[in-house]
Amino acid sequence: MFSRFFIDRPLFAAVISTFIVLAGLASMRSLPIAQYPEIAPPVVTVQAIYPGASAQTLEQTVAAPLENAINGVPNMIYMSSNSASNGIVQIQVTFEIGTNVDIAAVNVNNRVKQVEPRLPEEVRRQGVTVERGSSSFLQVLAFYSPDGRYNDLFISNYVTLNVLDQLKRLPGTTNVQIFGAHDYAMRVWLKPDRLAQLKLSPADVIGALNEQNAQFAAGKVGQSPIDQKQELVYTITTRGRLSDPKQFEQIIVRANPDGSIVRLADVAHVELGSKDYEFIGRVNGKPSTLVGIFLSPGANALDVAKSVKEHMSELSKRFPEGLTYSIPYDTTLFVEVSIREVLKTLGLAMVLVFLVVYLFLQSWRAAFIPFAAVPVSLIGSFAGIYMLGYSINTLTLFAMVLAIGIVVDDAIIVLENVERIMREEGLAPRDAAIKAMREVTGPIIAIVLTLTAVFVPIAFLGGLTGELYRQFAVTIAISVIISGLVALTLSPALSALLLRPHEAPNKYFAAFNRWFVAVTHRYSDGVVWMLRRGVIGVVLFLVMVALTIGLWRFTPGSLVPDEDQGWFFTTVILPDGATLERTDKVVAEVEKAIHSNSANAYVIAFTGFDFLGGGFRNNAASIFVTQTHWDERKVTTPQLVGEVFGKTAGIKEALVLAFNPPPIFGLGTAGGFEFYIQNRGDGGAKRLSEVTQAFLARANKDPQLGFTQTLWRATVPQLYVDVDREKAKTLGNYYVNDFNKYGRAWQVLMSAEQGYRQRPDDIGSVYVRSTKGEMIPLSSLATVRYSSGADSLDRFNNLPAVKIFGQGAPGISSGQAIARV
Known part of the structure; x- marks a missing residue:
C-alpha cells in the first residue's frame, strides 16, 4: 500500500x-x-512624421501605403491608425494573444522597409519608427520648479539629458517617454518681408543652412601609401556642424557682387528653442514635465515601481536647486x-x-x-x-x-x-x-x-x-x-x-453534539419524506434548472466588473480650430472644479493631448485625476466621476467628459465600450460624418446607453491654397538638418516668425522666384479661400473609420451595452 x-x-x-x-x-x-494576468494583446506601433502636412495628405500619402504593406503580417488581429494635422501618423498593429512582440515588431519593420521608398521625401528624412507598444501604464512622474525659476524648455531637456536614459535602463520598463517633450531645436524664425526686400526666398535660406551647417570628412595628410621619408600623419579638422545661435546668425545667405554680404541674422531671428510648442503639462495647476513609465510584459509591477522610486531618490540629489519631482500617478497602489x-x-x-x-x-x-x-x-x-x-x-x-x-x-x-x-x-x-x-x-x-x-x-x-x-x-x-x-x-x-x-467531550462540545445530532435526525426524516414523494423532488429539480437558465439569460454580463481603482480621467474638447492657449484656459477651470473636492489628490493635465482619440490636438486635453488612499476617503471614484459632470456643466466653451478607467489596461482607453464605424464605399469624410452623426443621434436616445460620443469632426476650419505646399514652407516647420549640443544631435527647424503667420492673408506675404529671377508674391499666383475638413483621420483595418466610445446607462452592464449597440 x-x-x-x-x-x-x-x-x-x-x-x-x-x-x-x-x-x-x-x-x-x-x-x-500584477493586478490581472497579462491578457492584453501585444501591440506594435509605427510612427511617421510629415511636417506641415494636413490630415488628408498624411492619410493618403503615408498611412494608406504603410497599412497596405503591413496588412496580413503573421498573427495580426487588426490595426488602426490616426493621421493628425500636426504631421504625425501613428499605426497600432494588434496581434494574437501569446505572440512574441519582438518577433512581431521585426515582421512589421520588414513590411515598412519594403514600402518606405514610396513615401514622401520629408517622411523618409524624419524616419519611420517601429517599436513594440505597451498597454501596462505603470507611473507618471512630474518634474517642476516650485519657485518658477526654470521654464518647461529647461526642465524637459534636463530630464531628457539626465533622467530619461537612467530610467530606460531599469529592468522591467519597456518604454519611458516625455509627454509632449520640448526637445531643443535651433529655431530659425524667418521674416518674409525682409526676404522679399532682399529678393531672397526660403529655398535660398535652406540651401545656405545645408551648405554651411554640415559635417565634413577632410581626410589626412601623410596617409599611406607615401614616401618612406614621411614620418608624421596629420588628421585634418575643420569646423563642422554649428552649435550656437550666434554661429547660425553668421551664416552667409548671399554674397553680393559689390562685396556686401547678407547673413542669416539679416533675414531671420535665430534662437535655441523647442522643437514643439503644441503641449502643456500641469500637475495641480503647476507647469510640469510629465514622464510616463510603461511596464514590460511579465515584469513585477511592485518591484519595478520600487526600483523607479529608489533611482529617482538618488537622481534627485543631483537636481539643480529649484527643481523637484513627484509621482502623482501610480497604478501599483491599486x-x-x-x-x-x-x-x-x-x-x-x-x-x-x-x-x-x-x-x-x-x-x-x-x-x-x-x-x-x-x-x-x-x-x-x-x-x-x-x-x-x-x-x-x-x-x-x-x-x-x-x-x-x-x-x-x-x-x-x-x-x-x-x-x-x-x-x-x-x-x-x-x-x-x-x-x-x-x-x-x-x-x-x-x-x-x-x-x-x-x-x-x-x-x-x-x-x-x-x-x-x-x-x-x-x-x-x-x-x-x-x-x-x-x-x-x-x-x-x-x-x-x-x-x-x-x-469524552467537555460540556460545550457535548451540547453542540446533541444539537447537531438533533439536526441530523431532522434532516434524515426530511430525506425519508422526500424519497417517498419522488415526483416532488423531480419537480423541484426541474424548477431549479429552469430558474438557473433564466437567471443566466437575464443577469447582466461583462468581462470583469468595474472597480474603484483610485483614479479616473477627464477629457476636455473645445470647438474645432481652438488654439492651445484657449484650451489651456478652460483646462484651468476644470482643474479648479475637480480640486474643490479634497478626495482628489492630484490633477494631472495633458493639454494638447487627446487620450481617447489618440494623438495631439490643440483643442483637446486629457486630465488624470488620482484620489487619496481608499482608507482616507468615504466617496468612491464612480461618485467623483458623476460629481465632475455636475461641477463642469456650467462651462459652455467646452465639452467636459469624465470616465472610469478600463478594468484592464490595454483593453480600451476607458471604461464602457469603444468601436469603429468603417467607410467601405465612396463619399469620403463628409459621408462618414453624416452616417456617424445619424448613428449617434439614435444611440443617445436609447435608454440602455448612458451616452455615446465621438471626438472626430469633419468641419474643422481650414484654408485652401491651390499651390504646391513646398512654396509655402515658412508657414509651417521645415526640417533643414541637425546640429550638435550637450553630446546629442538636435534638429534645425525653419518657419516664419509669429507675427507673419497669424492671419489667413499672411500666406500672400510669401514670395517665390520666377523663371526670370523676379520675386513674385504668392497671393498673385494662388487664391486663398476658407474651407473645412477633418483635423484628424482614423483608419481601421485599412479602411477610413471613426472611433465611437460610450458606456451603458446606470444599472446596465458593459455586456448589455455592447449587445445593444
Missing part, C-alpha cells in the same frame, strides 16, 4: 511536504506581481490594495477553516492534521504557477481562497476514517491509520481526479475569457493535486503520530 510506506516513515513524509513548501517559497520570490484585501480574505478563510474543523473534531491534535494540508497545498501551488509562467495576481490569489475549503477535504476524509476506526474498533492510532488508508486511498484519488477534471478544461478556453481565467482554474487544480498528495503521505503519518484514544 502506498500510504503504508509513509506511515512507517513519517520523517520522509514531512520532508516531502517541507520540500514542496520550500519550492513554493522560492518561487514566490521570483514570480511577477495592485497593493487589491492583493492586501485578497490576503486578508485568505487569512480569514484559513482561520474559519481551522475553527470549523476544530468544532467538529473537538481536538487540537485532530484539527492540526487537516489544517497542515492547507499551507502545504497553497504555498506549493506557487511552484506550479512559476513553472507555468503565470503571475501572482488577484485571480490566482482568489483561486487559493476558494481552494482552502477544497484542499482540506482530503485530509479530513483521512482523519475522520482513522478516528472512526479507533473509536469503533479500539485500534491503536498506527493500526487505525493503516486500515483507514486501505479504505480511502481510492476515494481520495477519485476526488482529486474529479476536481481536476472540473477545473482543467477552463485552461483550454480561447479568447480573452480563456486567457483571463486560465490561471484561476490551473491554480485550483495544482492545489487540489498537492492536497491529494499530502492526504496520501503526510496526513496518515501525522494521524499515526498525533492522535490519541477518543476522550
Whole structure:
C-alpha cells in the first residue's frame, strides 16, 4: 500500500511536504506581481512624421501605403491608425494573444522597409519608427520648479539629458517617454518681408543652412601609401556642424557682387528653442514635465515601481536647486490594495477553516492534521504557477481562497476514517491509520481526479475569457493535486503520530453534539419524506434548472466588473480650430472644479493631448485625476466621476467628459465600450460624418446607453491654397538638418516668425522666384479661400473609420451595452 510506506516513515513524509513548501517559497520570490494576468494583446506601433502636412495628405500619402504593406503580417488581429494635422501618423498593429512582440515588431519593420521608398521625401528624412507598444501604464512622474525659476524648455531637456536614459535602463520598463517633450531645436524664425526686400526666398535660406551647417570628412595628410621619408600623419579638422545661435546668425545667405554680404541674422531671428510648442503639462495647476513609465510584459509591477522610486531618490540629489519631482500617478497602489484585501480574505478563510474543523473534531491534535494540508497545498501551488509562467495576481490569489475549503477535504476524509476506526474498533492510532488508508486511498484519488477534471478544461478556453481565467482554474487544480498528495503521505503519518484514544467531550462540545445530532435526525426524516414523494423532488429539480437558465439569460454580463481603482480621467474638447492657449484656459477651470473636492489628490493635465482619440490636438486635453488612499476617503471614484459632470456643466466653451478607467489596461482607453464605424464605399469624410452623426443621434436616445460620443469632426476650419505646399514652407516647420549640443544631435527647424503667420492673408506675404529671377508674391499666383475638413483621420483595418466610445446607462452592464449597440 502506498500510504503504508509513509506511515512507517513519517520523517520522509514531512520532508516531502517541507520540500514542496520550500519550492513554493522560492518561487514566490521570483514570480511577477500584477493586478490581472497579462491578457492584453501585444501591440506594435509605427510612427511617421510629415511636417506641415494636413490630415488628408498624411492619410493618403503615408498611412494608406504603410497599412497596405503591413496588412496580413503573421498573427495580426487588426490595426488602426490616426493621421493628425500636426504631421504625425501613428499605426497600432494588434496581434494574437501569446505572440512574441519582438518577433512581431521585426515582421512589421520588414513590411515598412519594403514600402518606405514610396513615401514622401520629408517622411523618409524624419524616419519611420517601429517599436513594440505597451498597454501596462505603470507611473507618471512630474518634474517642476516650485519657485518658477526654470521654464518647461529647461526642465524637459534636463530630464531628457539626465533622467530619461537612467530610467530606460531599469529592468522591467519597456518604454519611458516625455509627454509632449520640448526637445531643443535651433529655431530659425524667418521674416518674409525682409526676404522679399532682399529678393531672397526660403529655398535660398535652406540651401545656405545645408551648405554651411554640415559635417565634413577632410581626410589626412601623410596617409599611406607615401614616401618612406614621411614620418608624421596629420588628421585634418575643420569646423563642422554649428552649435550656437550666434554661429547660425553668421551664416552667409548671399554674397553680393559689390562685396556686401547678407547673413542669416539679416533675414531671420535665430534662437535655441523647442522643437514643439503644441503641449502643456500641469500637475495641480503647476507647469510640469510629465514622464510616463510603461511596464514590460511579465515584469513585477511592485518591484519595478520600487526600483523607479529608489533611482529617482538618488537622481534627485543631483537636481539643480529649484527643481523637484513627484509621482502623482501610480497604478501599483491599486495592485497593493487589491492583493492586501485578497490576503486578508485568505487569512480569514484559513482561520474559519481551522475553527470549523476544530468544532467538529473537538481536538487540537485532530484539527492540526487537516489544517497542515492547507499551507502545504497553497504555498506549493506557487511552484506550479512559476513553472507555468503565470503571475501572482488577484485571480490566482482568489483561486487559493476558494481552494482552502477544497484542499482540506482530503485530509479530513483521512482523519475522520482513522478516528472512526479507533473509536469503533479500539485500534491503536498506527493500526487505525493503516486500515483507514486501505479504505480511502481510492476515494481520495477519485476526488482529486474529479476536481481536476472540473477545473482543467477552463485552461483550454480561447479568447480573452480563456486567457483571463486560465490561471484561476490551473491554480485550483495544482492545489487540489498537492492536497491529494499530502492526504496520501503526510496526513496518515501525522494521524499515526498525533492522535490519541477518543476522550469524552467537555460540556460545550457535548451540547453542540446533541444539537447537531438533533439536526441530523431532522434532516434524515426530511430525506425519508422526500424519497417517498419522488415526483416532488423531480419537480423541484426541474424548477431549479429552469430558474438557473433564466437567471443566466437575464443577469447582466461583462468581462470583469468595474472597480474603484483610485483614479479616473477627464477629457476636455473645445470647438474645432481652438488654439492651445484657449484650451489651456478652460483646462484651468476644470482643474479648479475637480480640486474643490479634497478626495482628489492630484490633477494631472495633458493639454494638447487627446487620450481617447489618440494623438495631439490643440483643442483637446486629457486630465488624470488620482484620489487619496481608499482608507482616507468615504466617496468612491464612480461618485467623483458623476460629481465632475455636475461641477463642469456650467462651462459652455467646452465639452467636459469624465470616465472610469478600463478594468484592464490595454483593453480600451476607458471604461464602457469603444468601436469603429468603417467607410467601405465612396463619399469620403463628409459621408462618414453624416452616417456617424445619424448613428449617434439614435444611440443617445436609447435608454440602455448612458451616452455615446465621438471626438472626430469633419468641419474643422481650414484654408485652401491651390499651390504646391513646398512654396509655402515658412508657414509651417521645415526640417533643414541637425546640429550638435550637450553630446546629442538636435534638429534645425525653419518657419516664419509669429507675427507673419497669424492671419489667413499672411500666406500672400510669401514670395517665390520666377523663371526670370523676379520675386513674385504668392497671393498673385494662388487664391486663398476658407474651407473645412477633418483635423484628424482614423483608419481601421485599412479602411477610413471613426472611433465611437460610450458606456451603458446606470444599472446596465458593459455586456448589455455592447449587445445593444
